[in-house]
Amino acid sequence: MGVVLTKAASFILIIVLGYILKRIGFFKPDDFQLVSRMVLNITLPCAVITNFEKLSLETSLLMLVAIGVFCNLVMIATGYIVSWRRTHTEKAFNMINYSGYNIGCFTLPYVQNFLGPVGVVATCLFDAGNSVLCTGGTYSIASAVANDERTNAASYLKKCFHPSRWIPI
Numbered sequence: 001m002g003v004v005l006t007k008a009a010s011f012i013l014i015i016v017l018g019y020i021l022k023r024i025g026f027f028k029p030d031d032f033q034l035v036s037r038m039v040l041n042i043t044l045p046c047a048v049i050t051n052f053e054k055l056s057l058e059t060s061l062l063m064l065v066a067i068g069v070f071c072n073l074v075m076i077a078t079g080y081i082v083s084w085r086r087t088h089t090e091k092a093f094n095m096i097n098y099s100g101y102n103i104g105c106f107t108l109p110y111v112q113n114f115l116g117p118v119g120v121v122a123t124c125l126f127d128a129g130n131s132v133l134c135t136g137g138t139y140s141i142a143s144a145v146a147n148d149e150r151t152n153a154a155s156y157l158k159k160c161f162h163p164s165r166w167i168p169i
Contacts, residue, residue: 007113047112048124064122068101068129075099076138080145092146100134103127 021027079098083091101107103123111119144151 004114011110011113044108047108048120050117061122061125064125065129068126069132070129071101071126072099072130072133072138076133076141088146088148092142095142095145096138099138101127101130103130 075098076095079094079096080091082098083094103126107123108120111123115122140151144155
């Protein structure tokens with residue numbers, strides 16, 4: 001138990017230290033671009049590759065992709081239900097903002113430390129399902145609600161994959 005608390009406390013300390021350094025002016029606004037590029041292009045891919053290397057992929061793990069899609073659909077429906085008696089635009093706004101999970105920069109360091117390679121692989125597979133809706137799927141559903149239009153699979157896919165068909169919400 002002490003090891004888990006120490007790991008959690010060290011992550012919290014790093015977050016607090018970053019906040020304090022920002023508040024006292026240690027970091028300049030330009031530093032954000034450099035740090036975010038390093039994290040997204042070097043640190044995260046290395047963590048994912050290293051953890052996938054240590055594990056043999058089982059087909060049962062692929063169910064996590066479907067769970068990622070399902071969890072997003074649940075949150076899209078929750079956004080719709082919460083704004084049931086509001087305008088179509090408000091429904092679409094809630095649908096977009098309720099769905100999606102921030103897996104990358106925040107969750108992966110914790111998962112890697114607490115759950116090891118199996119946890120990282122499982123999280124990445126869940127995130128694969130999550131990204132299906134985060135990269136256009138939720139927008140396609142929400143824009144159909146905002147414009148009060150019926151949709152089918154073909155129009156959904158066109159809106160997802162053809163930015164020229166995107167309609168402002």
